[in-house]
Amino acid sequence: MLTALFGAVESGVIYAIMALGVYLSFRVLDFPDLTVDGSFVTGGAVASIMIVNGSDPFVATMAALFAGFLAGCVTGILHTKGGINPLLSGILMMIALYSINLRIMGKPNVPLLAEETVITKIESWFASDWSILLFMLVVTLIIKFVTDLFLKTEVGLSLRAVGDNEGMVRSFSANTGWMKVLGLGLSNALVAFSGALVAQYNGFNDVGMGIGMIVIGLASVIIGEAVVGHSKIARATLAVVVGAILYRIIVTLALRIEFLDTGDMKLITAIIVIIALVLPKIIDRQKAASRKKKRLQQLGGKANA
C-alpha cells in the first residue's frame, strides 16, 4: 500500500508538468486545447526514439519539449490564421499527431527498459529510493517558478489578458493571434516534456498512452484549485502541482477497490471532473434557494407585524 502511494506521488510530480501545460491553455488562455492527448505521446515518441538511437536522454527530453512546442503552435495557427474553432483545432491536431507519433515511433510501442534514460541516470547518481521523487520535484518546481515569473512579464501579462478580455488587449496593441500561438506552444511544450519523462519512468512509450490526458490534466487543475485555491498566480500553479499529485493518489486508492481495475481509470477520471464541475453549481443553487427562503420568511414576518 505504502509503495503504491509512494509511486503515486512520484508519477504525480511528473504528470504535474503536463497539468501545468493544461493550466496554461485552459485557465490562462481560456482555450480548451485537446492537442494534449497527441502532444503528450509526441513527447514520449521523440524522446524514446532518440534514446533508442543512442542520444543522451537529457538531450532527447529537451528535443521532446521542442516537438511539443511546434505541435501547439500548429494548433494555434489553425485557430488564429485558419479561423477554425478552438475545440476543433485541437481535435484535428490530436488526430493528426496520432499518425505522426506512429511514424516517429515506427511501431505502436517502443520499450526503453534496456536503455539508459533520465531515470536510470538519476538512480545511478544518487543511490536512494527518494532520488527520482526529489529530482522530479525540483524540476517541476523550477518549471512552476519560471511559469510564475513569465506570467508577470509584459508578454506574460498580455497572454493572461488574452484569456481574460481579448478585445481589450487588442485595443492595447497586443497581437492576440500570435499570443495564442505562443501560449499553446508553451503549453504543449510542457505536456510533451512531461510525456517524455513519463515514457522513461514507465520504461516504454505507447502510442495510446495519451488518451484522456486532457481530462487528467483538467482533473488535476480542478482538484488543486478546490484544495489550494487560486487567488494569485503563484498559488494557482502550486494548486496545479498539488492537484496532479492528489489525482494520482485518488486513482491509486480507487484501484484498491475490489471490483475496479485499471481499465476503469478513465471512467473514474471523468467522474472526478464531472463532480468537480457540477458540485459548485449545485451548492450555489442551494445557497440561493436558502437565501430566498430566508427573505420570504423576513417579508412574511413584516407583513404580519
Place this chain on the structure above:
Amino acid sequence: MLEMSGIFKVFYEGTPDEKIALNKVDLSMRPGDFVTVIGSNGAGKSTLMNVISGKLTPDVGSVFIDGTNMTALAEHKRAAKIGRVFQDPMAGTAPTMTIEENLALAYNRTKKRTLAFGVTKKRRDFYREKLEMLHLGLEDRMGAKVGLLSGGERQALSLLMATFTDPKILLLDEHTAALDPSRAELITNLTKEIVEKLGLTTLMVTHNMQQALDLGNRLIMMDKGQIIFSADEEEKKNLTVEKLLAEFQKIKGGGGLSDRSLLS
C-alpha cells in the same frame, strides 16, 4: 490628425437584412479637436468608431490618422495611436488581473512587449501617480483585482488606461451610458479634465445631448449612416438642446419627430 473620406460600410450586403451602417461619411479633425457625436440608435456611431479603430474595415473610403493611411492596417497595429473606452465597463479592463497589472498592459500600448516585468518598483510609482489623478483612492488598492471594482471605478480606470500613454486620438463610445447619474457625472468631469490637460484629439459618442453640448469644441449629429448636421466651434457655442431638436426636425422633415428619445 484624423482624416476620413468617403466611408461606406454595409452589413449583410445583398440580403433582405442589408444595413447601410455608414453612408459616405467624411470627417476631418485637427489636432486638439474634441468632437461630440449624437444620433439615434443604429445611426452608425459605433460603426464609425470601429472603422477608425480598425475593428471593422470600411467597404470603401480611407482613414488617415496623424498623416498615415490606416485604412487596411490591423487593429492591434494602429492601436499604438488610438486610445479607446467602451460603453460596457467590463470591456475595457481585464477582471482577473490587478489594477497595476491592467495599467502595465496599457503601458505597453506604444511599446513593444518584452520579457521585462510589467510591474516594477519604478513603474508602480508611475502608475500610482497616474491613479491619483482619478481621486478615487485606487492608488491604495493597486494589488486588488479589477473584477472587484464598481462599474464607475472600472470606467475611470479604463479612461486612465486609454489616455496615460498619450494617444494621437481618443475614442469614447457612450462611455458613461452604463453608469448611474452621479457616477456618469464623475466620469464626464474626469474626461473633461484629462482631455484638456493632455490636449487630446477626441471623438466622443454620447446619448446625452446636454453632455454633447457641455463637452468639446465641435458637434456632429448622425442619422442612418450619415452625418446630417455639423457644428463648428462658433456654432456650437450658441447651441442648445432645443435648437438641436429643432435642427433634427428640420432635416428629417418634421412629423412626429419632436420626441427627444429619437435622439437618445
